[in-house]
Amino acid sequence: MKIHPTAVVDPKAEIHETVSIGPYTVIGPGVKIGADSEIGAHCALSGPTVIGEENRIGPFATVGAPPQDIKYRGEPTELVIGNRNIIREYASLHRGTVAGLGYSRIGDDNLLMAYVHVAHDCVIGNGVIMANAVTLAGHVLIEDRSIIGGLTAIQQFVRVGTFTYIGGMSGLSKDVPPYVVMAGVRKQMRIGGINQIGMRRAGFAPENIKKLQAAYKIIFRTPDLLLQEALERALEAGENYPEVRHLVDFFRNSKQGVLRQVDGSDD
Template identity: 50%
Template sequence: MANIHPTAVVDPAAELDASVSIGPYTVIGPHVKVGAGTTIGAHCVIEGHTTIGRDNRIFQFNSLGAIPQDKKYAGEPCELIIGDRNTIREFCTFNIGSPGDLGKTVVGDDNWIMAYVHLAHDCVVGNKTIFANNSQLAGHVQVGDWVILGGFTVVHQFVRIGDHAMTAMCSLLFADLPPFVMCQGQPAQARSMNFEGLRRRGFSAERIAVVKRMHKALYRDDLTLDLARQRIGGLAAEVPEAQQDVDLMAGFLDQVNPQRGIVR
């Protein structure tokens, strides 16, 4: 039997692993699935077609799986999918997807999500991210792995944030933020690359040197985005060890919407 507080309201159709813990006054809907080792604090509401993986720690006062804030939504069985080993602090709101896009909102594994974070419909969040307090994602936002969002970061709908990118406090993103880039401002502007974060993750000096050259091509040499993309594409031939980093940046830039562009 799951450890369910007597004041919690859990629909009999919900699927809870026997090791799940549910705190006082929490409400769990009929289409919710929760994996082994996950703990859910007091006064949470988890509803909709929501699937939560293993060993997550969900603190009190969260709303997960509510319908999207989308006037076009008409009751379709869209989803919220949360992976494993995530920490979700107080007062977060994660909505299900919408039928006009993926139909699901997805959170990966090993993410550290602080208080008052909002994930709108059809957002996709990768792995090992950190979202500081009051980070706010509009609909259809995509966030890569190892991303750090400073407190009060606001991200416009359909914006993409690449792996290892980082925002300063109170950043406002209207354009795509490429991998490795650190930005700040309203609207956000590129300031540097996340070199210290890369060192902490075991990047060699050679790989970091290539990231510096990518930054130079994008932001220091007054190149168009197309010319910068061409220069970046040739870096792997010079430093084969950085092939994956060049591919990551090139793949991201290839998908940039010309009307939105990148954070400059």
């Protein structure tokens, strides 16, 4: 274990022997850090927080802080972070609340750039990229492999679907469906089409992308259909394709309402 002599580590913290801790970092009780992780300078880590293996946490990051919720009364909620995440400088990641999930969770292989804020009871999947100063309010769900542009703010309880690409400086007040490209703020939120580039790079079969495009056109570009009828037709057209089923289920499981406005561009 390589701990800088100016770092302060509580004896009740559980730190793997291969972890390195930078100068002036403070690690409190209830923090667990897995093998081969690196904690930068001037960080503040509070517990209960579990950090997996091979994570890289940049300087001045705040990890496992109490939730910013006036109802919070010091309950032992937690933050759970998986493996191989990169958390850059000045990021702030908060624990859950007893009124919510009781935890916040970050999966594996994510990149959280500088000044990213993850509030209480948020769940972030795997392979997510959040650019500088992305801000999540409480209870936000980000599914796997989403990319969120810088300075984007996401309202509480909003869900962002898998393989979605969100343009910078967006403001999200509704669920954003999976596999799409979108940008905009509130009433100006618009979907530009299917995230074909991201899906091709990820190795999706051309036939699956084609079926998803067909479902997209039924749901988003058939204005004479009510949403329920559009979802049923989309599922009939691609029931054997997991991407189509996930898109339809995402709509059906929404509590916030799903963004359906599109721009005028072609797909």
